[in-house]
Amino acid sequence: MTNRTEIKALVFDIFGTVVDWRRGVAREAAAFLQRHAPHLDAFEFADAWRREYSPAMEEIRSGRRPYVRLDVLHRENLVKVLARSGIAAATDAEIDELNLAWHRLDPWPDSVEALNRLKRRFIIAPLSNGNIRLMVDIARRAGLPWDAILGAEVVRAYKPSPQVYTETADILGLAPAEVCLVAAHNGDLAAARRRGLSTAFVVRRTEHGPDQKTDLKAEQAWDFVVNDLNELASQLDASID
């Protein structure tokens, strides 16, 4: 168990942990589908797009493909989903525009307040598979007060590849245990813990919609287990004061 008083930086998974990607992507897809395929459900479309996310990164994690940023993978995945949905009439400009859905995701209700609280005492940064510009656009729109944008593009590798965690701690000039990954996904936390990082699990019960089956509870004794990011801020305050 991490000595909680040694944590110096908090790094955050973003999609699902800090922002609600499913509702945001569905909202942006709805207008597009209205024009091209009004019979399709926008949430199902968002889910289909997201299902391509991990396989696309796996090509890079496995070494079969050199690193390209997530904006590129998202667009390739979108083209696949459009073809599979029988949508052939979308222009390149429309596809580019829909791909920006991921740049316009809303934070969960607690995220902005909690990050501002946490920033007072800790360095805070995303540790996301999203690329830098994607993280910047989300942050500017939502008001997320990051100290830096870390993650996949800085390291040129995708989580859960181990170097994403170790090189991020190194960039911060910190020992792994001084860096705490905050994530709504047990798998991400397990990979971080294997590299010695501290871990905080935040339960996000509706990341995948009302019928979510995964990541509803902590699968290991993470250093922190909380229901939202304000609870994490309160626990960290209590552990140090």
Add this chain to the structure above:
Amino acid sequence: MTNRTEIKALVFDIFGTVVDWRRGVAREAAAFLQRHAPHLDAFEFADAWRREYSPAMEEIRSGRRPYVRLDVLHRENLVKVLARSGIAAATDAEIDELNLAWHRLDPWPDSVEALNRLKRRFIIAPLSNGNIRLMVDIARRAGLPWDAILGAEVVRAYKPSPQVYTETADILGLAPAEVCLVAAHNGDLAAARRRGLSTAFVVRRTEHGPDQKTDLKAEQAWDFVVNDLNELASQLDASID
């Protein structure tokens, strides 16, 4: 000449342009010298340390040495300057502590207000040879509201190597001309312009102290030439409204 209305991001040189490195380093060195070499002048010590900056980076720019972050070069340079100054009694811990002088630099009086103004309409980020943690520490202490930390460590190369400018624009998802480098150094701006970036020169008359001889005026017709960063914000407002 850049079409000023196309600029989407402003990236900043930091040492000398946004913060006053000479006064900050001299302030931090003064207490150290008091203990170890009270006959030495703290400003001369800061200048001697800074003179090692460019030669150390040149080893990496030339390919003779792989990339290491600036904190490492600063410490090696400090050890050289201490030896040359006849200071042999400093402990490793004291040297580490003095090396953090660069993390505690104060902004010029206009920097914080101007960056907050510029952030409303532009993505703002450092494009410094300083490493990420060094930039984060300066920003947190001084209140610099960056959207991201870009620069040498993200690209793993030192300015004025051309890829620092081109890869930074690429990371931002922008054409080079949509990115404006803001710097107090004609050489940095010349390298950025050769790669197609827009350019803003801010005159910092006392970066090198009261007898400064260099960079007192624009050596090319830069897209903007200003006396401080608030003047840049005003010119950018006027060019778009």
